[in-house]
Amino acid sequence: METTGNSTGLTGIAGWAVQLMEQLGGLGAGIAIALENLFPPLPSEVILPLAGFTASRGRFGLAEVLLWTTLGSVLGALALYGLGAALGRDRLRRIVDRLPLVRLSDLDRTEDWFARHGDKAVFFGRMIPIFRSLISIPAGVERMPIGRFTVLTTAGSLLWNAVFVFAGYALGENWHVVETYAGVLQKLVIAAVLVAVTWFLVGRLRDRRPRAGVRR
Structure with missing residues (x-):
């Protein structure tokens, strides 16, 4: 995605985001982040x-960009x-029931966990x-009650957004330093997910072996 025409000379996603913000101001930043939520490959750690x-650079104020x-x-x-x-829930249970190596009891445990820790x-x-x-x-x-979900999402999003927006504001032309450290965090999260999925699959395959040996 080669995007040009912004005053920074940036290209790709960064160039597209800057161009959107230069044209629409804080609203452009809000649109970019809304799209990032719907399409995670658009990185908030860059936007x-x-x-x-x-x-x-004086395009808009910090309060405005945090609001949008x-x-x-x-x-x-x-x-x-x-x-x-x-x-x-019912449709999800029907889907899970057809998945290999996944049991409805796994979904039950997930639902119980979310009932206890959903707010956090x-x-x-x-x-x-x-x-x-x-x-x-x-x-x-x-x-989850829509009001509670909205309040929790607003609070968590405001905190996350403020950290990255203030960092970009303070670093100025060196804003990309933030992206480097955020990339490390993302890689750690991906690695943790891969380890957890591998652990789950290995354990589930081991559970199936004895039952396979009993048949005939």
Whole structure:
């Protein structure tokens, strides 16, 4: 994606985001973050520091960019919450029941965990790469009260956004330093997920072996 025409000379996603913000101001930053929630490959770790950098150039104020990016985060999260609510618990159970190596008891444990820790999961989930978007779907499936979901999402998003926006504002032309450290965090999260999935699959395959040996 080669995007040109912005005053910074940036290309790709960064160039597209800056151009959007230069044309629409804080609203452009909000639109970019709303899209990031719906399409996680668009990295907030790039868009938010860029928003802070653009604010440092006088395009808009810090309060304005925080307002719009947080609103974008909440609207994107509400769209995914709606997707989870539309999917529903019964339909999800039918899908899980057809999946290999996955049992309904796994889903039951997940639902029990979310019932106990749902508030913390939504709040802190807004600050974890990848899970920032995904956490909204189980909240919708479990029909977490929409008011509580919105408040928790707003609080978590505002905290996450503020850290990256202020960092980009303070670093100015060196905003990309934030991206480097955020990339390390994202890689750690991906590695942890891969380890957990591998552990689950190995354990489940081991559980199936004795039963396979009993037949005939």
